[in-house]
Every structure is written in structure tokens, then in C-alpha cells.
Amino acid sequence: MIRAGVGFSTALNPRIAAAEATAVALAQAGLSRANGALCFATPAYGAAYPMILRTVASEAHTREVAGCSSMGVIAGETEIESGGALAVLVFGGEEIHATRFFVPTLRGRAAGVAAEVASAVRSQLGKSNLLILFADTYNFEAEATLEALGTELPGVMIAGGGASEDGSIGETFVFCGDTVSSNAVSGMLLAGDFEATVASSIACGLIGTAHRVTAARDNILIELDGRPAYEVFAEAAGPLAGDLRRALTYVFVAVPVYENAQTIERGQFFVRNIVGASEEHGVIAVAFQPRVGDTVGFVLRDAERSRQDLKAKLEELGDRLDSPPAFGLYFDCVSRGAGLYNIPGHDSAYIRRYLGPVPIAGFFTGFEIGPLGEQPSILQYSGVLALVSGRKS
Structure with a gap:
């Protein structure tokens, strides 16, 4: 025993x-x-x-x-x-x-x-x-x-x-x-x-729908669904986008576990930080290396979702x-x-x-x-x- x-x-x-x-x-x-x-x-x-x-x-x-x-x-x-x-x-x-x-x-x-x-x-x-x-x-x-x-x-x-x-x-x-x-x-x-x-x-819940990476370089997301990545991020962040430092402590990127996934499902994604963002250049920097064609999403750290x-x-x-x-x-x-x-x-x-x-x-x-x-x-x-x-x- x-x-x-x-x-x-x-x-x-x-x-x-x-x-x-x-x-x-x-x-x-x-x-x-x-x-x-x-x-x-x-x-x-x-x-x-x-x-x-x-x-x-x-x-x-x-x-x-x-x-x-x-x-x-x-x-x-x-x-x-x-x-x-x-x-x-x-x-x-x-x-x-x-x-x-x-x-x-x-x-x-x-x-x-x-x-x-x-x-x-x-x-x-x-x-x-x-x-x-x-x-x-x-x-x-x-x-x-x-x-x-x-x-x-x-x-x-x-x-x-x-x-x-x-x-x-x-x-x-x-x-x-x-x-x-x-x-x-x-x-x-x-x-x-x-x-x-x-x-x-996980302490994070998905915000909105999945997005396709249409332009990226190293760890920089340049475009999502053909739009500037910062714009898509700002929409997901909502009111938090007005305070970028605070937004980066609550909003993160969701990455599907399996390659070539078209959607992001509960229990089938991992979370990585957004380490920087530029409204002027329309890009966000992330703590991984995305590739064109990848599916990503955004999540919100939230007590009730957790x-x-x-x-x-x-x-x-x-x-x-x-x-x-x-x-x-x-x-x-x-x-x-x-x-x-x-x-x-x-x-x-x-x-x-x-x-x-x-x-x-x-x-x-x-x-x-x-x-x-x-x-x-x-x-x-x-x-x-x-x-x-x-x-x-």
C-alpha cells in the first residue's frame, strides 16, 4: 500500500x-x-x-x-x-x-x-x-x-x-x-x-477566432489574415490595447499543438508571450518563431476562465x-x-x-x-x- x-x-x-x-x-x-x-x-x-x-x-x-x-x-x-x-x-x-x-x-x-x-x-x-x-x-x-x-x-x-x-x-x-x-x-x-x-x-481563454499567419520574420508577426498583426492584436485586446504594458500581461498568443491545424480548440493549444508590439510598424514580437501558413489565436488571462x-x-x-x-x-x-x-x-x-x-x-x-x-x-x-x-x- x-x-x-x-x-x-x-x-x-x-x-x-x-x-x-x-x-x-x-x-x-x-x-x-x-x-x-x-x-x-x-x-x-x-x-x-x-x-x-x-x-x-x-x-x-x-x-x-x-x-x-x-x-x-x-x-x-x-x-x-x-x-x-x-x-x-x-x-x-x-x-x-x-x-x-x-x-x-x-x-x-x-x-x-x-x-x-x-x-x-x-x-x-x-x-x-x-x-x-x-x-x-x-x-x-x-x-x-x-x-x-x-x-x-x-x-x-x-x-x-x-x-x-x-x-x-x-x-x-x-x-x-x-x-x-x-x-x-x-x-x-x-x-x-x-x-x-x-x-x-490553463488560466487563459480564447478571444475571437483563429488567424492565419500571412507574413512573419524570425519571431515577428507581420501580418495575420493579410492585415497588420498589430491591428488584429489590438482588436483582440479591446480596451486593454490603450495601455500596452498592461495588455501584454493579460493577452497572449495561442498556438495549436498539432501542425497544420485549422482551428484552435480547448486543451489543444499552448500559450506563448507577446514580448513587444509596435502600432507604428503594425507588428508584434512573440516568444516563438511563427511561420507563414501557421494558425494562431489570442487568449486572455482571466480568473473566471481559469x-x-x-x-x-x-x-x-x-x-x-x-x-x-x-x-x-x-x-x-x-x-x-x-x-x-x-x-x-x-x-x-x-x-x-x-x-x-x-x-x-x-x-x-x-x-x-x-x-x-x-x-x-x-x-x-x-x-x-x-x-x-x-x-x-
């Missing part, structure tokens, strides 16, 4: 905080010794990250510890988005085994990073596998590395997120054992005999699950949380409402890794929920 528990602490002393959170997690799990532990901690504890990890490992009696820095942490129904806070998830049972991994130096070697991750975990693959990945958001070559990982570990389910910070440091960190590093990836392979389910919801998409996804999950989850991990974009909903703990409350009192830990991410179409993808403005359930006997 898989057992798991989650704990959190806001104690000023980082050693006490780590011990307290781990003790609560072990007690909830009914474990004296864990197979593995995942830890997320805010920058207020930054100088003490190695000590926190050693404390978690000591208290949980496991060497298999991984995690990352985060602007905020999630533990059960509690979401803490500022100040000193850490969350710890522990798990155990004969059906599940943990293997931590760490790969330094990310820039310019996406294929090499993927090969090293795969080499670290390949011999430990089991009947069921879930690869949890944490990355330095500022240095990770996300799309190329994830594509290479799919080739290295075909069929392995992948979920995770980019480490985050509150702007006070300018660096993000990943954890493995008692190693703490920027410019690296870390994570944990969960392998054994269990059911793994990963789902994502809430409805989350509820719909949780209802779908409830129908898919054969048995109650033993535990879960939630990777939630930093643009969600109280800043979007104006209340704390929003997503966690809905997860509990639909799934019950499942031990869930997580953090607020720089980007998310989750399912899109038939493969794991780099997501933005999303919440990714990874669940582990015991198999029905």
Missing part, C-alpha cells in the same frame, strides 16, 4: 521548519521511514537550503530527496506565496521506489542534459514510471530538452516545473540530496507498480480515476494564485473539493511541464496536477 503525507512550516529557524514539516508529513503518512521526499522552499530560506535538505533527509530517513526554490509553496489546501515557507511531501510503500537525479550546466546542451537524466534513471525504470523534473527557469532550454527526453525515455510520463523566486535574488535553485545549484536540473523518478495520472488546466477550466479538468479527472490517489504534486504558474483570484488557496481548495483529502504538495513555477496532446510539453499560465494511485487488487 502506498502511503504519503504532506507538511509545511513557516518557522523562522530553517532547521526547525524543515524538521517540523517533515514530522507532520510522516505522521500523516503513518510512516517512520520514507522511500523518498520532495521539498520546496521560498527564497527567505535561501542561505539555509543545504541544511534544510539534510534535515529533511535525516528526519525522513531517506537519501532520495529532491525539490527546488519557489516563490511560494503548496501543502494540502494551504498556499503560501510570500515570506519564509517550505513544504515537504514524503511517501513510502513496496509499490513505489524513488531515484533522485541531478544534471549541472544547461546552456547549449539540451540533448546532453536529456541524455544524462535518462542515464541516471534508466536502470531504475519499473512497470509504472513518473519522472518529476525541476529546472532552473533562467537557464533551462525547455522545449529542446523536453523533446530530447521524449526520445531518450519513450513512454515515460513527465511532469514538473521551473524553479522560481521572488525577484530578490535573480537566481533559481534546484535540490538533489543536499546539493543546491542554479544552472541545473534535478528531480526524481517514481517507479514501481501504481497508476500515474497527469492533467493540466476557474472554469480547472473545474472542468477536475471533473474529467474524477471520471478517469479508478481509485482514490495516494498523493499528488501540483505545479502552479506564478501568474495564478492570489494575484489572479484575489483569494489565497483557490486551486488547492478546488482540488480538495473534487478529489478529497489527498496529500498534495507543490510550488509556484516559472513554467510548467505537463500533458498537451499526446506528449509532455512546456506550458505557461497553467496548473499541472500529477497523481499517484495504488492499483486495484
Whole structure:
């Protein structure tokens, strides 16, 4: 039987905080010794990250510890988005085994990073596998590395997120054992005999119809449907277009998952930022490289749209699950949380409402890794929920 528990602490002393959170997690799990532990901690504890990890490992009696820095942490129904806070998830049972991994130096070697991750975990693959990945958001070559990982570990389910910070440091960190590093990836392979389910919801809803790219250069959209791209963007943004800086924090580009798609459907697109716009030149700059003939659309980041998409996804999950989850991990974009909903703990409350009192830990991410179409993808403005359930006997 898989057992798991989650704990959190806001104690000023980082050693006490780590011990307290781990003790609560072990007690909830009914474990004296864990197979593995995942830890997320805010920058207020930054100088003490190695000590926190050693404390978690000591208290949980496991060497298999991984995690990352985060602007905020999630533990059960509690979401803490500022100040000193850490969350710890522990798990155990004969059906599940943990293997931590760490790969330094990310820039310019996406294929090499993927090969090293795969080499670290390949011999430990089991009947069921879930690869949890944490990355330095500022240095990770996300799309190329994830594509290479799919080739290295075909069929392995992948979920995770980019480490985050509150702007006070300018660096993000990943954890493995008692190693703490920027410019690296870390994570944990969960392998054994269990059911793994990963789902994502998005905080953005489509505005209007899809558009065809009729002129583009590099990352510049010049024309959409034969019209200046800025005009089409301004129409989609509506009143927000009068304040360009504000518009760029709410309106983004939607890109279909599948090439040659003629429409953009719910759950079949990813979101990329608009990084600049010029009314004078009629163009917009985007965080990808569009091609003539591509289909794109515009989306609006909106609390109600986000809430409805989350509820719909949780209802779908409830129908898919054969048995109650033993535990879960939630990777939630930093643009969600109280800043979007104006209340704390929003997503966690809905997860509990639909799934019950499942031990869930997580953090607020720089980007998310989750399912899109038939493969794991780099997501933005999303919440990714990874669940582990015991198999029905």
C-alpha cells in the first residue's frame, strides 16, 4: 500500500521548519521511514537550503530527496506565496521506489542534459514510471530538452516545473540530496507498480477566432489574415490595447499543438508571450518563431476562465480515476494564485473539493511541464496536477 503525507512550516529557524514539516508529513503518512521526499522552499530560506535538505533527509530517513526554490509553496489546501515557507511531501510503500537525479550546466546542451537524466534513471525504470523534473527557469532550454527526453525515455510520463523566486535574488535553485545549484536540473523518478495520472488546466481563454499567419520574420508577426498583426492584436485586446504594458500581461498568443491545424480548440493549444508590439510598424514580437501558413489565436488571462477550466479538468479527472490517489504534486504558474483570484488557496481548495483529502504538495513555477496532446510539453499560465494511485487488487 502506498502511503504519503504532506507538511509545511513557516518557522523562522530553517532547521526547525524543515524538521517540523517533515514530522507532520510522516505522521500523516503513518510512516517512520520514507522511500523518498520532495521539498520546496521560498527564497527567505535561501542561505539555509543545504541544511534544510539534510534535515529533511535525516528526519525522513531517506537519501532520495529532491525539490527546488519557489516563490511560494503548496501543502494540502494551504498556499503560501510570500515570506519564509517550505513544504515537504514524503511517501513510502513496496509499490513505489524513488531515484533522485541531478544534471549541472544547461546552456547549449539540451540533448546532453536529456541524455544524462535518462542515464541516471534508466536502470531504475519499473512497470509504472513518473519522472518529476525541476529546472532552473533562467537557464533551462525547455522545449529542446523536453523533446530530447521524449526520445531518450519513450513512454515515460513527465511532469514538473521551473524553479522560481521572488525577484530578490535573480537566481533559481534546484535540490538533489543536499546539493543546491542554479544552472541545473534535478528531480526524481517514481517507479514501481501504481497508476500515474497527469492533467493540466490553463488560466487563459480564447478571444475571437483563429488567424492565419500571412507574413512573419524570425519571431515577428507581420501580418495575420493579410492585415497588420498589430491591428488584429489590438482588436483582440479591446480596451486593454490603450495601455500596452498592461495588455501584454493579460493577452497572449495561442498556438495549436498539432501542425497544420485549422482551428484552435480547448486543451489543444499552448500559450506563448507577446514580448513587444509596435502600432507604428503594425507588428508584434512573440516568444516563438511563427511561420507563414501557421494558425494562431489570442487568449486572455482571466480568473473566471481559469476557474472554469480547472473545474472542468477536475471533473474529467474524477471520471478517469479508478481509485482514490495516494498523493499528488501540483505545479502552479506564478501568474495564478492570489494575484489572479484575489483569494489565497483557490486551486488547492478546488482540488480538495473534487478529489478529497489527498496529500498534495507543490510550488509556484516559472513554467510548467505537463500533458498537451499526446506528449509532455512546456506550458505557461497553467496548473499541472500529477497523481499517484495504488492499483486495484
